[in-house]
Amino acid sequence: MARVFNFGAGPAALPVEVLEEAQRELLDFKGSGMSIMEHSHRGKEYDAVHGEAIQNIRTLLALSDDYTVLFIQGGASMQFAMVPMNLLGAGQSADYVNSGAWADKAIKEAKLFGKVNVIANTGKDIPTRMPKNSDLQFTPDAAYVHITSNETIAGSQWKDFPRTAAPLVADMSSDILSRPFDAGQFGLIYAGAQKNLGPSGMALVVMRRDLLDRAPATIPTMLKYKTHSEENSLYNTPPTFAIYVLMLVTRWILKMGPQTLYKQNAEKAGRIYHALDASAFYKATAVKEFRSDMNITFRLPTEALEEQFIKEASKLGMKGLKGHRSVGGVRASIYNAFPMAGVDALVAFMKEFEKKNG
Ligand code: PMP
Numbered sequence: 001m002a003r004v005f006n007f008g009a010g011p012a013a014l015p016v017e018v019l020e021e022a023q024r025e026l027l028d029f030k031g032s033g034m035s036i037m038e039h040s041h042r043g044k045e046y047d048a049v050h051g052e053a054i055q056n057i058r059t060l061l062a063l064s065d066d067y068t069v070l071f072i073q074g075g076a077s078m079q080f081a082m083v084p085m086n087l088l089g090a091g092q093s094a095d096y097v098n099s100g101a102w103a104d105k106a107i108k109e110a111k112l113f114g115k116v117n118v119i120a121n122t123g124k125d126i127p128t129r130m131p132k133n134s135d136l137q138f139t140p141d142a143a144y145v146h147i148t149s150n151e152t153i154a155g156s157q158w159k160d161f162p163r164t165a166a167p168l169v170a171d172m173s174s175d176i177l178s179r180p181f182d183a184g185q186f187g188l189i190y191a192g193a194q195k196n197l198g199p200s201g202m203a204l205v206v207m208r209r210d211l212l213d214r215a216p217a218t219i220p221t222m223l224k225y226k227t228h229s230e231e232n233s234l235y236n237t238p239p240t241f242a243i244y245v246l247m248l249v250t251r252w253i254l255k256m257g258p259q260t261l262y263k264q265n266a267e268k269a270g271r272i273y274h275a276l277d278a279s280a281f282y283k284a285t286a287v288k289e290f291r292s293d294m295n296i297t298f299r300l301p302t303e304a305l306e307e308q309f310i311k312e313a314s315k316l317g318m319k320g321l322k323g324h325r326s327v328g329g330v331r332a333s334i335y336n337a338f339p340m341a342g343v344d345a346l347v348a349f350m351k352e353f354e355k356k357n358g
Helices: 016-024 044-060 075-087 101-110 209-214 225-230 240-256 258-277 303-315 340-357
Strands: 067-073 093-098 115-121 145-148 168-171 188-192 202-208 295-299 330-333
Touching: 016 240, 044 067, 044 240, 067 075, 067 209, 067 225, 067 240, 075 101, 075 168, 075 188, 075 202, 075 209, 093 101, 101 115, 101 145, 101 168, 202 209, 202 225, 202 240, 209 225, 240 258, 258 295, 258 340, 303 330, 303 340
Parallel strands: 093 115, 093 145, 145 168, 168 188
Antiparallel strands: 067 202, 188 202, 295 330
8 A cells, every 4th residue: 555645734644653552552552452542541551651642751851840732622722721721820921922823822712811912023024923022011010921833824923032031931733743842931831732743633742840839729620731730631531532643752862862863854845945945836824934844835826726736736645735725725745654755755856746737
């Protein structure tokens, strides 16, 4: 069976080794005679999986004991609400950066709970970009500052995170574990799992423990970070299979070496951007200094050519290149598990397509 090159933005390509391992263990997990999906979440088999998943995240992000690692259902979208619900006290305000469609959704949700100051807005800028750190003016006494580290639709990425007095909160859904950064600079990080971590429907949350007590007593138990932290993400039945796959994915990163992976990611993005810059036919959508290494967005001279490009690429086994329906264009999502061979295939196809249609 031939696997295609999956350029989808999420759910996205998973490492083949991980899929194979999950397949090998699907019917009989480690000689237990049942699948990990069928095991009790309170049993010793699942307990080991759960523990390793958390430990792998702790190792990869070099987390100190000041941080708790949580798995919460509802994807990153649930976090848009949980963050202000838990962290935005009565009468307080929070600073948000609007850098695009995902930040905008986070802002809309936060406004349901309190006062939001949008301290920078590049959300509608074309070419797409993040604000410069020097342009940010934080509100004194803000409860927290919220940013989106990588705008999946716009193809723009924060390269250098701002230093803030208030806890820095980041939606890292589309670039978590793709590059080195100092997690100790953040109050809370959340990420939907379906790009760099595993299956959809769950978010990874990493947060400073001192922030757990900010939540008002009146919020629902399941929406309180403290519940999940106190119960080690086992308050209710967690998405055990998703956490199992996340454990395999993080084990895969550790085995390869995170530095090797980070270098590979930069190389993959570099090859596509190089092809874009070498051509007058293709036009990268993001400002150079904010170009995403995960979601590479570009345009062709006409929408008709874009449609043809995506169709022909699909016939050659390069799937999911269509830009988000809200912006059009072409988007190549090349998360951690996306192979270099797929990048080279795309670059070769881009050259061929330009020769024929340019
Ligand atoms: N934030 C970002 C940056 C995203 O890319 C996405 C999904 N593409 C989300 C949030 C929403 O994630 P979910 O679908 O898991 O709720």
